[in-house]
Amino acid sequence: MMVPQGAAAPIVTAGMNAETKANLIRRVSTIDGLTDDERAALLELLRTDKTYGLVWENKPEDVEERLRDELPVLTEVKERAIISDNPDAPNHILIEGDNLEALTTLVYTHAGKIDVIYIDPPYNTGKEFVYNDNIVDLSDDFRHSKWISFMYKRLLIAKKLLKDIGCIIVSIDDNEQAQLKILLDEIFRATNFSACFCVIRAEGGGLAKQVIKGHDYCLVYAKDISQFTPLARQKDVRGKIITKNGIAYWIQEDWLRKEFGKYGNCHYEEIETYKGTDYKREIDEGLEQGLYILIPKSNGMNIVGKLRRLDTDSSKFYSVLKHLNKDGVNELREMSINFDYPKPLSLIKDLVSGATFFNRNATILDFFAGSGTTMHAVMQLNAEDGGHRQCILVTNNENGICENVTYERNKRVINGYTKPNGEFVEGLHANNLRYYRIDFVGRSRSPQNLRKLVRLATDMLCIKEDLYAEQQAFAGQEVVKQAFRYFEKGDKRMLIIYREEAVPLLVPLIEQFELPQGERIKVYVFSPSEDPWAGDFEDVQDKVDLCALPMAILNAYKRVLPKRKEQNIYVDPDKVPEQAEENAPNDSLFPEMEGGDA
Numbered sequence: 001m002m003v004p005q006g007a008a009a010p011i012v013t014a015g016m017n018a019e020t021k022a023n024l025i026r027r028v029s030t031i032d033g034l035t036d037d038e039r040a041a042l043l044e045l046l047r048t049d050k051t052y053g054l055v056w057e058n059k060p061e062d063v064e065e066r067l068r069d070e071l072p073v074l075t076e077v078k079e080r081a082i083i084s085d086n087p088d089a090p091n092h093i094l095i096e097g098d099n100l101e102a103l104t105t106l107v108y109t110h111a112g113k114i115d116v117i118y119i120d121p122p123y124n125t126g127k128e129f130v131y132n133d134n135i136v137d138l139s140d141d142f143r144h145s146k147w148i149s150f151m152y153k154r155l156l157i158a159k160k161l162l163k164d165i166g167c168i169i170v171s172i173d174d175n176e177q178a179q180l181k182i183l184l185d186e187i188f189r190a191t192n193f194s195a196c197f198c199v200i201r202a203e204g205g206g207l208a209k210q211v212i213k214g215h216d217y218c219l220v221y222a223k224d225i226s227q228f229t230p231l232a233r234q235k236d237v238r239g240k241i242i243t244k245n246g247i248a249y250w251i252q253e254d255w256l257r258k259e260f261g262k263y264g265n266c267h268y269e270e271i272e273t274y275k276g277t278d279y280k281r282e283i284d285e286g287l288e289q290g291l292y293i294l295i296p297k298s299n300g301m302n303i304v305g306k307l308r309r310l311d312t313d314s315s316k317f318y319s320v321l322k323h324l325n326k327d328g329v330n331e332l333r334e335m336s337i338n339f340d341y342p343k344p345l346s347l348i349k350d351l352v353s354g355a356t357f358f359n360r361n362a363t364i365l366d367f368f369a370g371s372g373t374t375m376h377a378v379m380q381l382n383a384e385d386g387g388h389r390q391c392i393l394v395t396n397n398e399n400g401i402c403e404n405v406t407y408e409r410n411k412r413v414i415n416g417y418t419k420p421n422g423e424f425v426e427g428l429h430a431n432n433l434r435y436y437r438i439d440f441v442g443r444s445r446s447p448q449n450l451r452k453l454v455r456l457a458t459d460m461l462c463i464k465e466d467l468y469a470e471q472q473a474f475a476g477q478e479v480v481k482q483a484f485r486y487f488e489k490g491d492k493r494m495l496i497i498y499r500e501e502a503v504p505l506l507v508p509l510i511e512q513f514e515l516p517q518g519e520r521i522k523v524y525v526f527s528p529s530e531d532p533w534a535g536d537f538e539d540v541q542d543k544v545d546l547c548a549l550p551m552a553i554l555n556a557y558k559r560v561l562p563k564r565k566e567q568n569i570y571v572d573p574d575k576v577p578e579q580a581e582e583n584a585p586n587d588s589l590f591p592e593m594e595g596g597d598a
Helices: 018-030 034-046 062-067 099-111 143-161 175-188 255-260 266-274 277-288 324-335 346-355 373-385 398-413 445-456 458-466 500-512 534-540 551-557
Strands: 070-076 093-094 114-121 164-172 193-200 216-221 232-234 239-243 247-252 293-298 302-307 314-315 320-322 363-366 390-395 432-442 484-489 492-497 521-526 544-547
Touching: 018 034, 062 099, 070 099, 070 324, 070 458, 070 500, 070 551, 093 373, 093 398, 099 143, 099 390, 099 432, 099 458, 099 551, 114 143, 114 346, 114 445, 143 164, 164 346, 175 193, 175 216, 232 324, 232 346, 239 373, 277 293, 277 346, 277 363, 277 534, 324 346, 346 373, 363 373, 373 390, 390 398, 390 521, 398 432, 432 445, 445 458, 445 521, 458 484, 458 492, 492 500, 500 534, 544 551
Parallel strands: 093 390, 093 432, 114 164, 114 363, 193 320, 363 390, 492 521, 521 544
Antiparallel strands: 070 432, 164 216, 193 216, 232 314, 239 247, 247 302, 293 302, 484 492
16 A cells, blocks of 8 residues: 555555565565664564554654753742642642653653643644644645654653543544544554544634534543543432532432332331331431431421432533633633633533542643643632642743743632723632743763752652642751752651762651651652662661652653663762762751851
8 A cells, every 4th residue: 555755544564464574574684774773663663563553754853852862850930939828729830841841751740640631732724733843834745744743752651641540632623633533542542432522612604615614523532441430520400409517419309219119109107018127227227327318298208318429420421512712712801811712711621520520639731731721720620619630731932822821821810810891800819830941951871960860850859749848957957958958748748868978967867757657758869870878778767768869760751752862871870970069068068967167
């Protein structure tokens, strides 16, 4: 089958028998003029037992080439942080930068931790998809290949971030819907396909060459369909609603009638004559436990009502949704923010609510954040149902979008804003928003790069542990930031040790540190190897969870980073030369402990 250069098309290999394939493998193994990488790629293609899918020409990205030489890290822009007075406010995260770099950092902080991914990627209409700083227009022969290559890299990493019970939801239109479906089938497996929603986005007439297109799509895939709970909505509740212990219930009055059958007795006083004493005892125990309630009727007898929690009584989504794009435009106009084609808040709320119906402490990721509708929707949902969802947004800052649109929108949602007509909208104050940019460290494993990576990793460790409350002392010892830092809030504790010389001085402090029964301190410590100086912590091993840096980060990254062009520099862990640190302490890490000046 001939495939046009640069075009996406089905792979058909079923006609190649085993002998023909073996002969081709032998020829490729001996042919001259191929580089090792080219030979390996051809052999992998021949050995892949694949009968259906997409084939495309991989088009390198500038950002991908940069990742061959540099490691991305996240650094907080503290002056942009919005911190609530509410100590239980969820920490929402906005990352400014290329999403391939940002996803790489999240592999370390959030692998297997994301409940829901929602993305609205470029639709490849010929006007908005940018590849290596150039808009891919309709005349580009590699238009589909570039888009598939672009999405494939990001979706592969996205899958690693999802929990086994999680799902990904992707908005798309006709330009790439067919290719996206096959691509998601390949990455997430077709058996994990959950839904394809047709989303009505526009109404009324218009000019069109063929038909008026008034809809988009949303594809939903589970990480593991056997563990995934389908998107759910609260059923239309009729009847009496009561509250017990802060939980809302509705009384299902017809439950007993259904249990007994259409013509059976359904009064509590008559249960024994119908079902016998065993069933009567079960009802009495249920009444004592608050599972049932007696509802008096006019005849002097009582009906047994069954209590059902409102948040567990759900119905399924219908495959056609209606959320008009004009509503999204109007929502931003009311916030005095200009942005083309924002998704309506109602759509994202509907989808995220459905995906987190049974888990209102979920973490939601959107790495094509655009105007930031997803975070707005998450905060609004929390305000409406008392949830504690957290949101992570990623977007670049092309034309100032991250600073002036994504951040500004959600800042106004939290702080409150005034509409153009003068009406003030109260803010959703019980939310924290933290702003990050991407920084880089060289990939060669020189002592300088290893130490720099550990120093710059602090903000990522705060994200990873969801712990930001830095303390100025540990066990009575004032912190020395070039040597160690300490974070604590509630039952979470994190000690970051940047210099191995501090370990012998900190271990006695840990030993005297009083911890509640069963709790530990998470200790991240610089080490040139996989060993977090475990022998030095032997006396306090019941109080600490140790992690060696930067190897933990490097091990996470190596699963997703492109290969380097040259070999990494080998560092002998027993012969690491001293590194001159910026602002490093001169003679002693803890001078006040040794009689010196603080």
